[in-house]
Amino acid sequence: MTASMWSQTRAVTERDLLRERRRGEVFWITIPFGAIALVMFPLAIGIDAVLLERIGPGVFWVIVMLFGILVSVRQAATETTAQRDALNLLGLEPAAGFAGRSLAAAILLLIFEIVLGVIVIVLYDLPATGLGWLIVMFPLVAIGLAMLGSIASGVVATGHSGAGLVPFLVAPLSVPLLLSATQALEGLRLGRPMLSWIVLMVIIVLVLAVLGTLTARPLQESR
């Protein structure tokens, strides 16, 4: 990555984070929405403390994946064709655009995971063990989901009418990440080896990074 690429990536990331600071969609809508879902689960399945402790980690990851999609695909609904055209005319490298959007979404997703993680530990009475592993897992899931969202947004890229399709594309594609995360957390809970699941997550993230970078230009040219 050249210096120009870095600066472009940073500019796109700062733009997306600034937009989030102004609008507050993640902080004031998605995070409370996810918290409500965490509260509703026990109401729906019955207040059984043992059962809740058993399913808590899985519920957490499912909510992170489903609600995290809303975070990762924000740009599909917010970035207009005119804005994309302006960025192209300014000479934005497609790969830098992909990296910048993904990085911004990953930062927001990481915050989303941490807030919901604290809520699920408190509400579902989960033991806060293995924090060291969580420090590795949370960013991996956030980066993977953010890149999937960026790729899917690039594939759809038809403004508001196509934005509805993005979650349909991202949800099934995020299943490998979801499985790795749940299996790793389960391994952590039961004291089983979990390194292989972390390695699988790293591989998925690397594959997505390569695919996203390589396909950024053709996707931009197809608009």
Place this chain on the structure above:
Amino acid sequence: MSSAPIVSANTSAKRWPWPAAGTAILIAFFFAMVSPSDAVQGNLVRIMYVHVPAAWLAYLAFSVTLFGSIGYLVSKRLTWDRLAASSAEVGVYFTGLTLALGMIWGKPTWGVWWTWDARLTLTAIMFFVYLGYLAVRRMTSDPVARATRSAVLGIVGVVQLPLVHFSVVWWRTLHQPPSIVRPDGPQIDDPLMLAALLVSVVAFTVVYAALVSKRVELARLDEAVADRERTADVPVAGEAVTAPNLGGAS
């Protein structure tokens, strides 16, 4: 504007799919019928002669979609896109067939239509991934944009394939592990059953090739029709309006 016919005369090369597919299916049907029934499952085992080939074709179809997608992004030739899309379409059909037959087999064997087994669930997820691929293709009528966007999805989607295949190894599942492609050789003891299964795999592969070949041809014709409509001589707006005759005005 070209007046050449879009559909060219039938040639033997274009006629082969249906006779070949029909013959292959008849042979496979014969083998499936003469193979013995299973000691435990009885005649229910014959579902295997369609279920296993359908699952194999899902793998094959989505792998071809991957190669077609890469081929398009590298060469920018729409031929690759047609191959990728046609294969995905046929693959979705065979994945649906795999799931349906698995459920029909599961009800009398496991007692339920559906169980949360890793292989079953991941196959269903794969089905949805490629439904998404087909949905993306319907979003735009511009062939180049459609080809590029779906090619990206055709490459990303293939991540599901190893996950589905190795699910029976990575998790303790209700679904049996691989019974043919194994390091210690096939696990089917009866040679006639094994032969029937292999023949049906070959037969279904011929059916897949026939369907994809026809679908590719149909896609080419679709594009030719769209292209002709776009470039056709159509009346220009205002053409019917003539200048008023102002009589003696000069």
